[in-house]
Each structure stands twice: as C-alpha cells, then as structure tokens.
Amino acid sequence: GDDSDAGDKGDKGDTEKTTLTVFAAASLTKTFEQLETTFEDAHPDVDVKLSFGGSSDLVAQITEGARADVFASADTKNMDKLVAADLDDGDPAEFATNTLVIAVPPGNPAGVEGLADLGDKDLDVVVCAPEVPCGSASVEVAKAAGVTLAPDSEEQSVTDVLGKVESGEADAGLVYVTDVKGAGDAVEGIEFPESGEVVNHYPIVGVKDSAHADLARAWIELVLGEGQAVFTSAGFGPPAA
Amino acid sequence: MSVNIDIRVADRDVEVAFDVAAGETVAILGPNGAGKSTTLDVVGGLLRPDAGRVALDGDVLTGDGRWVAPHARRTALLAQDPLLFPHLSVLENVAFGPRSRGTGRRAARASAEQWLAEVDATELAGRRPAQLSGGQAQRVAIARALAADPRLLLLDEPMAALDIAVAPALRQLLRRVLAGRTAVVVTHHVLDALLLADRVVVLEGGRVVEQGPARDVLSRPRSSFAARFAGLNLVAGTATPDGVRRPDGSVLHGTPGDPAPAAGDEAVAVFRPSAVAVHREPPGGSPRNALVVRIDELEPHGDTLRVRAGDLAADVTLAAATELGLAPGTEVVFVVKATEVSVHAR
Amino acid sequence: MSVNIDIRVADRDVEVAFDVAAGETVAILGPNGAGKSTTLDVVGGLLRPDAGRVALDGDVLTGDGRWVAPHARRTALLAQDPLLFPHLSVLENVAFGPRSRGTGRRAARASAEQWLAEVDATELAGRRPAQLSGGQAQRVAIARALAADPRLLLLDEPMAALDIAVAPALRQLLRRVLAGRTAVVVTHHVLDALLLADRVVVLEGGRVVEQGPARDVLSRPRSSFAARFAGLNLVAGTATPDGVRRPDGSVLHGTPGDPAPAAGDEAVAVFRPSAVAVHREPPGGSPRNALVVRIDELEPHGDTLRVRAGDLAADVTLAAATELGLAPGTEVVFVVKATEVSVHAR
Amino acid sequence: MSRSRHVGLPRWVYLPAALAGVFVVLPVASLATRIAWADFPGLVTSDAALSALDLSLRTSAASTLLCLVLGVPLAVVLARSEARWLGPARSLVLLPLVLPPVVGGIALLAAFGRKGLLGAQLEAWGIQIAFSTIAVVMAQTFVSLPFLVVSLEGALRTAGERYDVVAASLGAAPTTVLRRVTLPLVLPGLASGAVLAFARSLGEFGATVTFAGSLEGTTRTLPLLIYNLRVTDADAAVAMALLLVVVAVLVIGLVRPRGAL
Amino acid sequence: MSRSRHVGLPRWVYLPAALAGVFVVLPVASLATRIAWADFPGLVTSDAALSALDLSLRTSAASTLLCLVLGVPLAVVLARSEARWLGPARSLVLLPLVLPPVVGGIALLAAFGRKGLLGAQLEAWGIQIAFSTIAVVMAQTFVSLPFLVVSLEGALRTAGERYDVVAASLGAAPTTVLRRVTLPLVLPGLASGAVLAFARSLGEFGATVTFAGSLEGTTRTLPLLIYNLRVTDADAAVAMALLLVVVAVLVIGLVRPRGAL
C-alpha cells in the first residue's frame, strides 16, 4: 500500500522536492536502485537519495550525525549497533536473506566441485576477511562442513573477492548467491550443500528523528511488500521470520 | 643623510667604524677579502652585525637593540653580482624599485626608461636578463639601483665587467647622481675613488687602516695597500681651456679628463709622480709644464726614488738622482708633459 | 692544439672567424655585447652555432654535421660569473676537474691544493663558496679551470673583480700556465692582452674588426675600439739590469714590469706615447732615454697630435707642436723617463 | 629566442626513465583495452556520472584553492624561518600523508564531527560540516595539503634567498618580495605542487567516504561513484575511471603554466 | 658558521600558515583523544600489528627505492630534455595520481594479472605476481612514483642548468654531472620527493587490496589491517593508525637530510 503524500512534511516550496535519504548496504545496490524508481513513480514530489557502503561504515556515519531516514543493513550485528546507539525508530524488520556460493571464473578452469576443494593449497582461493560479515559467514560454513580453508587472500569486501575471481587471479572464492547473479557471465556459481547452514539476514529500520518518518515508513513498506519480487529475482532468499 | 657606522662581524673578523657626512660619497678600498662587501651588507641590512650600530641621520638602523628591516632603510645596494630578477624583463627590473616604493605603474615605467637611457641600455629594455652579456647586465643593475632613489646608495664595484668604452660614460653618470647624494662605493680603481668619492676609507684584514679626504689619501697614502695604487699628484684650481689655473695664477697644462670641466669650473689636475721629469734647468721641447720647486725629501720607493717637493712628487731612477745630485733643499725643475696631466672637474 | 673557429650565431648577430695556432694565446677584445662570451661559449660547446665550424687540431667539434659534447672537448671554460659549486668546498671545487678526468682522489686533491696555492688561496680550501668574498671566488674559479688541465683554455675576463694587489700575481701565474698552452682570453685590459696574448682579435658588433699579433694591434690599432685603449710604444730586445738592449746596441732604460725579466732574457719595453716628450736637442735632467728619430707623420688624435717616427710614437699638444715646428722629416729627440718605461719579459 | 646553454644527459638515463614510463602507462593502457567502447558514451554521460564529475571538479578546484591559500604561507614559513620549533612542526605536516585516508576521515570526524572536539561548538552555531559538500572539500584539502607544502618547500629551498635579498634592498616590503619575486621564481615548483594537490583531491576516496559520506549530488564524487559501481557493474566502473583520468589530464594540461609539470 | 643574508617574512603570512598547521594537526590530535590508552600497548604489540607494521615498512622502503631508481631518471629526462614528444609524456606520468587507488589496482591487474596483457607471458616464465609481497611493492610504486617525479622535476627546473654547464666544461661526463652536481644541488627537492613517495607508500590501501590481496605476513600491510579492524574494533583501528603515524614520522625524521623536509 502506498499513501502518496501522507509522509510529506515538506515545508519547502512545492517546486522543491522532498528528499528521502536511504542508507543501504552495498550488496543492496541494484535492488534498491530498482525500488527507487518504483517509489519515485508513486511519489512524484519525492526524491530518493541512496547512499551505499559497508554496513559498519553506514552505522558509523549515522552515529556521527549523517542525516539518514532509513537504514538497511547486510547483517544483524551492525543493525544491533544502531539499536544500541538508540538511533532506531521502531523495531528493525528483516526483509531478505542471502547464502554463500562458490564463485569461479567462467568455465571453472580449476575444476572446483565443492567446498572441500577450497582447502586445497594448490588452488588460489580468496575469501572475505573474518572481520567483515561475508568473512565470518565463510568461517562458519567451513566449520560446519569440516573444511579448513586455505585462502591466498582475505579480502576486505565481497566486491574484492569477486574482482579477483572475475580477473582470473583466483581460482575460486566464497561470495553470496546474489553477487554471482549480479555479476552475470563474468563468473560462475557453484552451489554446495553446506551453504544452508549459514544464512545472512538483512534488516531494515527507520532512523530516529528523521524529518520524513512517514516517507521512511512508506519505503520500508515497499521493501517488505511489493518489493519482495525484486529481491527474489536478484537471488535473495525470503526473510526467515 | 649622515651615516654613522661602527660594526663588528666576528666570524668574518671584520671590525669597521667610519662616518659618512650628509651628501658625501665615501669610497671603500682594500684587497680581496678585506671586508668591503661585508660592511655594505651590514649597512644595507642584509647581515646582522654581532655588535655595534649603524645610524642614518641619527635613526638607529642596527644596534642598541633596534633593527630596521632592509626594505625600510631606503638603502639601495648594488651587489658585486648583478643578480637581475630572471623572470622580469630589463625594464621591469629597473622599474622594480619605484614600484616597490609605491610609484604608479606608468610613472615607474617612465623613470625606468629614463635610467636605462642614462646607462645607455635603452635597446635592452625588452630583454630577459639571460639574454644579456656580462657588461650589459652590470649596467642594468646600476640603473636598477639608481631608480630605487635611495637615501643611501651602496655600490659594490659598480664598474667591474664594464668595457673601457662604457666605463667613462658610466663614471660620469655616477658622478652626476652621486653629487649631493650620500653614498658608499666599493672600488678597486683609483680613478673611481678620486672622481666619485669625497672621502676614502681603506680596509685591510677587516680593519680600517686609513681614512681621510680622497685627495689626501690618494696623494699621500699611509697604508701599504693604498700606497700601491695611489700616490698621485693632485693640483687643484680653476679650469682653463687647456689646463688648470693654480691659486698663484700659474697654469698647469693638461688634457681634459673624464668629466671634462668647463673653463672657470673648479678642477683638479692629476698626474703620476713617475710622469714627472726632474731637471736642473728648464729644458726646451714639447713638455708644457716646468715647475720650479725646492726638494723637501727623498724617499726610496722600490728601486726608484720619490722626490717630494711641497704637494708634488716625482719618481726618478737612482741613477738619474745620483747624476743630477738631488738632495733635500736643492732647487729643481719638475717637468711634466701636458698629455700626462688629466684635468677633471671637481 | 691549433684551433679553427668560423661560426655564426644568428639571434645574437655574431659572426666570427679566427684561428689559434698550437701553443698560442689569443686575446679577444671588444666592447660590452660584442660577442666575446658568445664566441667562447660556442668553442666550449655550451652553445650550438647556427652555422660554421670549430675544429681542434683538425678534429671537428662543431659543424659538418658533427657535434662533440662539451665534456669531451677538453676545453675548460672560466665564465664571467665564477659559479663555484655551492655544495662543494673550495678544495672539492678545484679537485672537480681532475676527478672528472678520472684522476684518483688523492692525486686530485694534491693537484687542487697545488693550484690553490698558486692563486694564493690555500687558507680558503675548507670553505664553502658562500663564505668567500667576490675576489676570492674569482681566484678559486681560476684555480678550478686550470686544474682541469684542458687542451684549450677559455678564460672570460679572468681578472675582473681582483684587487690590484692580487692581480699582478695572478697575471704572472696566467702567463706561466699559458706559456705553450693554447688559450683564448677575453679581457678589457690592455696589459692583460699584451702580456698574456700572442695575438689579439678585436670584436665589435659581433664581427672581427681587427686581428693580428698582439704587438701590432696594440701599437698600431686600426679599429676604433682598440685605438681607444691601445697605441702603445713597444720596444723589443734583451733585458739588461735596468732596461732593454735594442738590436742596435742602444739601451732603453726602464723599471721592471709585472713579469720582471732576468738580464739577458727576451724582453719588451712598453711606454705610452703620451709619456714621450719631444725635444729639438737632448735635454739634461732626470729622463734616461733620449732617442734621436726622424718624424714620419703627424696625425691628429683628439686635441693632441700623435708624432710617429718609425716604430715609435709621441703624443704632444698642438701648442707644443707648433712651438717646436714639428713636421714630417724633422729630426727630433724622443725623451722618455725610465720610470715611464716598464720592461716585461716576453 | 633565447637558446639555453645545454648539457646532454647520459644515455643510460633513458632506460630507467622509459621503464618508469612503461610501468605507469602500461596498466592504464591495459585498462583501456578492457572497456566495452560501444557502451562507453552512454555510461559516461549518464546523470549519475555527470553529476559526480561535476561535483568532483568543483570540490577539487575548491580544495586546490584552499591548499594554495593555506599551504603557500605554510611552505614559505617552513622554508624561510629559522626558528627552532619549526623542526618538529615540519614533521607534523606529513601526518595526513602517512595516515591511510580512511583513518584521515575518522580523524576529521573526531575533530569536526557532531561528537568531535569542535563539532559540539559548531553544532551550537548551527553549522554541520560532516556529510556536506564542505566536508568533501575539507577531506580533500586535508589529504592534499601536504603535497603542496612539501613540494613547494623543496622548491623554495632550492631557489634560495638571493633574489629576495636584492628585492628587499631595492625597497620592496616583505609582502611585495613574496608576491613579485619569491613566488614567481618558484613558479614551476608551485605549479607542480598545485597539480599534485589537484590530482590528489580528484582521486580522493577514503577520507571523503568516511567524513562526508556518499550521497549523489552532495558528496558522491567520481571516485565514490566508481567504488559504488564496482559492486554492481565493474565495466562501468572502469569506464568511469577512464573518464576521470581523461578529465584530469585535460584540466591539468590546460591550466599548467609553461615549463611546469 | 655562515650567517645567511636574511629577509623577513610579512607578518600576515603566519596567520594562514598557523591555520594550515591547525587544520592538519587538530584532527590527528582529536583522534588521539579517542584512544583507550590503557589498551594501547597491548593493541599495538599484538602479533597482527607487528607483522603488518614490519611488512609495511619493508614494502614501503622497497617501493621508495624502486621509485628512486625509476623516478629520478624519469624526472631528469622530463626536466632536461627538450624533445617535443615529452609534453604529452609529462601528462601521462600524472595518471596514477588521479586514478583512485582501487582503479589503479584494477589497472595493475589488467596489465600484470593472470589474464592481463603481460600476465600470460609472466605465468609462462613461472612468475606469479598476484597475492605476493612483490605485488604490494608494485602497487605502492605505481601510486607513489608520480609524487617523486613531479616534485623532483619541479626542483630540477627551479635549480636550472648553470652548474651542469660549468661541470661539463670542466670535463665531467654527463653521468658525473648528474651524480656530482645535478642531484646534490636538488637534494632538498629529492628528499622531499622521496619522503612523499615513502609516505604515500606507507598509507597505500586501495591499489594494494585490489591488486595484491590481503593475507597476514604476505600482503596485509598496516593500512589493510586498520581497514579490517575498523569493522570489528574501531578503537583498535584508531590505535593502529596512530602507531602508523608515529612510526612514519620517526622514520622520516631519522632519514631526512639536513634542511630537507
């Protein structure tokens, strides 16, 4: 449901558009950009501004005073930080999930078949650093599968892992399903059974003291409702809760 | 604009004190490394002395805990190295001083053009310093210093690197601009000292070894350095068309020197003792000047003998002195050719 | 080491051609901006001429499509500006040339010390160039050029900025090192030209206006520039204790000049025409030299008259000439004081 | 038509010089081979690209200006003053150089952020710097300033003080000396410094993203856009990077004074 | 005991200079206030920190050396050669300056990566650069080289060629001139350039992470560690950043020649 002008508290002239600022994890870039169009069609006097970044960067920015109306995180840990800082406006809601997959260069030159191959020291394997969300997920999955990973590099972000695989530098890397899907022909995804053991949850929440709380609520409704199709087609799983 | 200088620069072993009266030009003479440039640097404010003071008309520039910045002293220094600003044209270089003193662009330009004309460098106005020959650069540097219209002008060997064709013209220019101006000029040339300066200060090893009116120092030097290039005969009087009329009415014939005097002007006739021949009787022949004098003293001077009679001196060989039987008290005739006597305006 | 120079630098309007024979020293004279430094720069390889060639002993350095780099020419150039390397000590500056030619550290140091001693600058060895006075820097620069032991030495006004106490010593040093060396010296001083050079080239406005043996050019200058400072009387012969014995056996008395000759050496006596008095009869008195001559010609020279008789010339005033009734063919006595005649070793 | 006296270079110098050139140019050329040239015009003229480019140029120009205004005096003081305490001060100027840019951003937040040292005061005055375009300029200035200062100070020391002294003795007050002699003489060094600062500002990413955030039109400069695009569309990111390079080379080529880099 | 001729500076210069100093120092000082000093010793002496610091210093030293070896000849050629084609070449040197470091990393991959222009050839020779310490040094050299070249070229132009000419006329071959005259005379500029290059290498992050990856002991330099830590433990990251700063200032302070920045 969208109630068009409901949230507009704009006190500027009607030529000026009201701006809704959405902070979202980088992995949500494509989907949120699609939703931006949908939202702006429905609210012609609203200009949605998206700011993407690492979830932890975004939380840090909000706590430092960046003006955000909505925050969508790629994990619960960073959302908890926002809540702990008492900057949430209501309870966070989960809107998508994501699981890991093995990314290999097109044609899978190294013949990777499953997670066990990622323990092979002769292969050039890249994963995310344990400090970042996809890295901690990788560690957990490996533990669940009883595999000891032998990475040649622990990257700072999924993008860096993907970049190494795309460029053929690495024979295999652990990334999210959505990343492989988003990369198109540049990489191939190899599913492995243990991936279900570790599921990444995506929560969203309005930011406290937003000047456009109503619009923020409208955006969140879009994400939880009509927008679900967009997430599904991008490879996200449905929210767990 | 009188100047009192009394300074010490310990690490160069320079300790110099002398005064410059208002409107006076003082020449500093001395061997290489004597402290001449150092003295000018201190007066110009480019070097802080370890002790002592420099005062201009009673205003203390350095010393007594005061320090006036170089630009506020209105002392233009022409250093030994011309150091024209490489990024400015010749004209802009000369206009730099006036512009810095707040003169308008057009007026500064006009005055720069005038000074360039004075040093015979008008056609160089548009060039960059890198496109000048050594002597041309030196001339432009002189124009630049003069254009700054300073209260006290400090010139460090302004005539070095000038060809002998320009040097006289520039010497005359300097004479003209230095007249009535307070200035200190470092030079290695006796003629510059004589013609440009009222007083001479001789430095050696960082100390003043002799100072006094230019004529005295140059005619009767006491320091060994001055003695090497001075010891001239100087005869003052009024100019006549072909010489100088002395106060006693006699005329000393000569040829017009660098700043040629007009008849009736105050003038000085200059000739070297070595040009003076000594005779017992007035000889015939071309020499125009025969002065009857009584010998005061004879002093050996290298392998020649200096014969002093009143203000005048003659150098003769020992052989000639013996032959002529010269001795103090003898009456002799000092003979000097008119072509050896140059007559300069004072 | 003979040198052939024939070059053109269009944008400075310089077009110069002359040769230097092996072992010969050539002096270049000329007014400011005449192209003297430009010529040295081209020979030294610091400037490419637009046309022409420079050849050393037949090896083409520039021209005919060839170009030898400056360092490979073995021509040391002492420029007008001393330009000592600011980051090296005085000793290291002087040792630079030998080191560059591959001399070992110790040998280069020794030779640098020796050259510093020659220019009387031993006590400056440890200083930085910034700590030298202008004249000291010039002396060190001379030592540095000499230490490079070049095939062809190019000196651009080596004596400017030197005090008159050092100048004679350095002139003697240069005479010594230039003897038998091929060299080109730019100078504004006639004595330098006479004493250092075998031949003289006079430049004016970028062109050679006169050249020839130093004695000829200096005694009978044809160009207006040379005439202004030359026109000396030069009498060659063998040295005696107090003068020069001419080939005809007569002795011209004089005082020893800068490079004082030993008795029996080849020597030249130098005196200015203005120092020569003209008499009808030999006079008594101090002048040692009375030369009976027959007048060849009389030429007006400013407001004086130059009386030429054979190799010799005397300058007298018009008044004196009229009084004595001088005319070509007249037999007269040229009288010159021994103190006016300086005797130099050749 | 001055013809400079000229000494040749040793021949071997050209070998490492060429190697250096190849090392710098080859990667960029390789990058160009990766671009889908058909899509290129569309990519680089998209709204997002143009708005980011515009923001990048404006902020970089502003920060270069700020670097000149603040940095030239600082370089002059460091090069000419002989005060003892300047030794340590000199090292402090290097701080932003060694700080990884992201940490620089954190430091800026610590100083000027809402919770920063000055932030509370500024907020009381109604000024919020972080996450605004001003923040972008500040971040760029912070990281670029040392480049200007260091290279200008080197040039000032190399040039020495001889001409300054002459100018003063001709009656030029210190300000005149600075304006008409000191700075014109080090123009090549000054230009190099400004170019370095501009280039560094143009490529700045870490401090900006941390201190200013990444919001289209306000704080999302071209490097930030490139970073974002890399997540979704690596090819577009590369195309945009090439755009940045071309623009930078053009701007620098147009503004640099004769003879200066 | 030479006493230099000295001209004063205009007083107003000190105001912007001080402002510049404050602008640089204040954020870093603010950062220091954020540190939990009790934990500091523990944090900065952890294995991860020490190994990263060690790697950073070694790679930065190596890349500074490489920058000198390649960059000095390039700067000399650019400053002294008068060939026409050098104009454009000069602009190309600036490329890595304007390239955001991450893009620089991508460019390096495009050239030296496995599928890069030279990569196949290198692989055939058994050389694998990616994920090695060599890759770190290459990435640092790539981003730092322009700093050295640009600031050295500025200094060379300011110094001019007068002394080179004198040296040549004294018989010094071009190599000798370069070694004994040209370079010693621009020592302050050379030192500044080397310091800039070293500092830039020490802080380098984007190109390294993209081209070399991040593995403790091999490729994880201090900035990479800081970036990692920032996600989990912002305080530790700040402490580490401060360590980096202190080390850099110390190293630079120790090695810089007299009078040079």
Ligand SMILES: Nc1ncnc2c1ncn2[C@@H]1O[C@H](COP(=O)(O)OP(=O)(O)OP(=O)(O)O)[C@@H](O)[C@H]1O
């Ligand atoms: N910067 C300096 N530091 C230390 N000593 C210096 C410095 N400059 C000059 N000197 C020394 O101080 C003394 C005086 O030097 P100054 O330049 O005043 O000599 P000068 O009389 O001008 O000589 P010149 O005729 O050669 O120009 C000399 O011994 C010189 O070596």
Ligand SMILES: Nc1ncnc2c1ncn2[C@@H]1O[C@H](COP(=O)(O)OP(=O)(O)OP(=O)(O)O)[C@@H](O)[C@H]1O
């Ligand atoms: N770099 C240059 N570019 C253009 N013209 C120049 C350059 N250097 C000198 N000139 C001009 O070339 C002419 C010859 O200069 P040069 O330096 O050879 O004179 P010089 O005979 O050495 O004079 P000086 O006695 O003054 O040293 C002069 O007219 C001078 O202005």
Ligand SMILES: [Mg+2]
């Ligand atoms: Mg001096």
Ligand SMILES: [Mg+2]
């Ligand atoms: Mg000359």
